[in-house]
Amino acid sequence: MTDTQQTTVVDTTTATTEDQVITPWEVSSVGGVDYDKLVNQFGSTKIDDALIARFEKVTGKKAHHFLRRGIFFSHRDLKELLDHHESGKQWFLYTGRGPSSGSLHFGHLLPFIFTKNLQDAFNVPLVIQMTNDEKFLWKGITLDEAREYTFNNVKDIIALGFDIQKTFIFSNLDYIQYLYPNALKISKCITLNQIKGIFGFGDSDPCGKYNFPPVQAAPSFPDSFPHIFPPGSDYKNIRCLIPCAIDQDPYFRMTRDVAPKIGFQKPSLIHSKFFPALQGHNTKMSASDVNSAVYLSDTPDIVKDKIKKFAFSGGGATKEEQEKNGANLAVDVSYEYLTFLLEDDAKLKEIADAYGSGKMMTSQVKNILIDIMISTSQRHQEARAKITDDVLKAFMSIRKLNF
Amino acid sequence: MTDTQQTTVVDTTTATTEDQVITPWEVSSVGGVDYDKLVNQFGSTKIDDALIARFEKVTGKKAHHFLRRGIFFSHRDLKELLDHHESGKQWFLYTGRGPSSGSLHFGHLLPFIFTKNLQDAFNVPLVIQMTNDEKFLWKGITLDEAREYTFNNVKDIIALGFDIQKTFIFSNLDYIQYLYPNALKISKCITLNQIKGIFGFGDSDPCGKYNFPPVQAAPSFPDSFPHIFPPGSDYKNIRCLIPCAIDQDPYFRMTRDVAPKIGFQKPSLIHSKFFPALQGHNTKMSASDVNSAVYLSDTPDIVKDKIKKFAFSGGGATKEEQEKNGANLAVDVSYEYLTFLLEDDAKLKEIADAYGSGKMMTSQVKNILIDIMISTSQRHQEARAKITDDVLKAFMSIRKLNF
Numbered sequence: 001m002t003d004t005q006q007t008t009v010v011d012t013t014t015a016t017t018e019d020q021v022i023t024p025w026e027v028s029s030v031g032g033v034d035y036d037k038l039v040n041q042f043g044s045t046k047i048d049d050a051l052i053a054r055f056e057k058v059t060g061k062k063a064h065h066f067l068r069r070g071i072f073f074s075h076r077d078l079k080e081l082l083d084h085h086e087s088g089k090q091w092f093l094y095t096g097r098g099p100s101s102g103s104l105h106f107g108h109l110l111p112f113i114f115t116k117n118l119q120d121a122f123n124v125p126l127v128i129q130m131t132n133d134e135k136f137l138w139k140g141i142t143l144d145e146a147r148e149y150t151f152n153n154v155k156d157i158i159a160l161g162f163d164i165q166k167t168f169i170f171s172n173l174d175y176i177q178y179l180y181p182n183a184l185k186i187s188k189c190i191t192l193n194q195i196k197g198i199f200g201f202g203d204s205d206p207c208g209k210y211n212f213p214p215v216q217a218a219p220s221f222p223d224s225f226p227h228i229f230p231p232g233s234d235y236k237n238i239r240c241l242i243p244c245a246i247d248q249d250p251y252f253r254m255t256r257d258v259a260p261k262i263g264f265q266k267p268s269l270i271h272s273k274f275f276p277a278l279q280g281h282n283t284k285m286s287a288s289d290v291n292s293a294v295y296l297s298d299t300p301d302i303v304k305d306k307i308k309k310f311a312f313s314g315g316g317a318t319k320e321e322q323e324k325n326g327a328n329l330a331v332d333v334s335y336e337y338l339t340f341l342l343e344d345d346a347k348l349k350e351i352a353d354a355y356g357s358g359k360m361m362t363s364q365v366k367n368i369l370i371d372i373m374i375s376t377s378q379r380h381q382e383a384r385a386k387i388t389d390d391v392l393k394a395f396m397s398i399r400k401l402n403f
Numbered sequence: 404m405t406d407t408q409q410t411t412v413v414d415t416t417t418a419t420t421e422d423q424v425i426t427p428w429e430v431s432s433v434g435g436v437d438y439d440k441l442v443n444q445f446g447s448t449k450i451d452d453a454l455i456a457r458f459e460k461v462t463g464k465k466a467h468h469f470l471r472r473g474i475f476f477s478h479r480d481l482k483e484l485l486d487h488h489e490s491g492k493q494w495f496l497y498t499g500r501g502p503s504s505g506s507l508h509f510g511h512l513l514p515f516i517f518t519k520n521l522q523d524a525f526n527v528p529l530v531i532q533m534t535n536d537e538k539f540l541w542k543g544i545t546l547d548e549a550r551e552y553t554f555n556n557v558k559d560i561i562a563l564g565f566d567i568q569k570t571f572i573f574s575n576l577d578y579i580q581y582l583y584p585n586a587l588k589i590s591k592c593i594t595l596n597q598i599k600g601i602f603g604f605g606d607s608d609p610c611g612k613y614n615f616p617p618v619q620a621a622p623s624f625p626d627s628f629p630h631i632f633p634p635g636s637d638y639k640n641i642r643c644l645i646p647c648a649i650d651q652d653p654y655f656r657m658t659r660d661v662a663p664k665i666g667f668q669k670p671s672l673i674h675s676k677f678f679p680a681l682q683g684h685n686t687k688m689s690a691s692d693v694n695s696a697v698y699l700s701d702t703p704d705i706v707k708d709k710i711k712k713f714a715f716s717g718g719g720a721t722k723e724e725q726e727k728n729g730a731n732l733a734v735d736v737s738y739e740y741l742t743f744l745l746e747d748d749a750k751l752k753e754i755a756d757a758y759g760s761g762k763m764m765t766s767q768v769k770n771i772l773i774d775i776m777i778s779t780s781q782r783h784q785e786a787r788a789k790i791t792d793d794v795l796k797a798f799m800s801i802r803k804l805n806f
Contacts, residue, residue: 133583133587136591137587137590137591143584143587143588173583173584174580176579176580176583177577177579177580181546181576184536184540184546184611185546186611187540187610188539188540188609189609190609190610190611191606191607191608191609192595192604192605192607192608192610193606193607194610195610196606201595202595203594203595203596203599204594204595206590206591206593206594206595207590207593207594207595207597207613207614207616207617208589208590208591208593208614210613210614211590211610211611211613211614213610214611
């Protein structure tokens, strides 16, 4: 179950074990993704309470519930980034998305909701890369389809409320001119062997796949955006923070290896867990199985139906069992979705206590979730309806930002 | 002796034998390049008298001496191209150069002189690709150096007299935006195995090298130039003719394999032999050994000195021997240079007869060559001095052409 067509996995030295396969193109596991194992394999660092406290001190704001609840749970050089910010030096946020057909689903929102929170908290420029070249290379679609997906997805992203004064959204097909110099520098520093080791491509894969990682790496470096950081900027001292799901880490491990060789700071990273499929924790939501995910375009009836039918329950099989044993929150999808979507800590705790102890039934929890999902969808659709083609063009135009 | 840094040659299935190595990055041989063998290995076709006659019939002009003398000696689908032209359909010329530091040498002019002749004879648009990305990837230079080399070399090219109404010159670093869609389509159709087989790259080569062939292939397809062939053109019926030295054939064999898969005509090709080094026939002139080549910027004294000192002689070791046996024209570099540079067929035959039979001495032949080279250089330098930065910009600007 994956967002994209599978690639030939020959050797994923860092992320594939018997129990789980986590690559940018495949996320699957037996018995749930083991995030601790992943952090060990990838060599990143878990975010602890001390780091969250420092985060709150630097921003002067309560940390976003994604951070407090361990949904963004792992990082690289986040401490260094906070030091850099405190000393008043320049940095920027970089995130992205491989555009898919149709509407986004709730899982797709995660990195963007969190990134918007960071943008608001730190008042820094944000660049968002739409990898329509990747989608063309990996999926059986045309360039025109990849372009169309991009514009649809970008409207969904803009609808989340990004500040046009501080946000530049670009697609690789339209912006390659500016990425190419850094992509070349990166691709001169990495051997084919290294690409194979990091991404697991094989000799029978199209050669285009080998060229994509440098293109995803390029926006980590500030001179890829001369309209934001004009020539003459102190490029080697401008840092970058990349919020992303942890399956994207291989790209940025590669980027961090290369950075000092070509005169830049290593980008800092903050990793999220996956938004699970309705059917359970073993994987993330997938755009290719409509019943694995709730889409922002799903009607209230469909949302209701999907949650009722498909959301895996950790509750007792009967009312009596549930009252006796309570629900297993660790595998209950509706409860997990609430940890993502219900901001109110007290309310969430109340549900956890009641549902976990058998005082609440699965159907009640599902009803709470359904209400939140429907109202979130409706708010989103209203906001999205206001995103005209002109607004889209404005966000994607090459221009100075104000920050 | 090669124009560029050597690459790891792991497997050049089509062009490397015990006696000769011919790749886009290396030309060397024992006892002279065997062009018949190369034609067999590459699977191209030798140009015969019938094809030259047809060429002259279609253009209504005498064929260029490069064609008559077998300097452009091999082709792919040239007959089909001439049929296409006769039926009044659209086509364009595409050639290119990997920019080098300093001035061009005489060998570099070959494809451009011939291409200009074709442009004049057929009145078709011409696109010239400057592969500064390739030079960056293969040589130890910066992107800025690669850009500077480009502008210097382009001035030399423009000075050959190309018609600005029909000629578009671009560098990959500046024009990648327009090449990227076709480069992606090409790179989706070719496996890594195929790139390895064609170009001989290995797993310890930088991954950037693997991406370059699609970028050199892209200009073979007309929609890479929407300002010349606007959207809505009958792209699948616009042909392309590529004049190039035969070492560039691997790129275009690959391109021809891919063309029908992505909806285009296969490009036609016309291949030249190499302009030999002063030291002899075994290789081509090299930009990395100043004494192997005569540069367009060499002063008359240097030209004289280089020819006198280094041009390998096929004449007798003494006056008496030369008078008795005559010169071996097949290995005499000065005579071969005259076949490139002396347009007058009668004069050339006169020299061949006299020198070959011992009635002329090497020094006399060298003096004739020196005079031609010096006057060619001087004409070139005068023409080049008129190529201002504005003229350069005009040739490289994205604009409509008139043809």
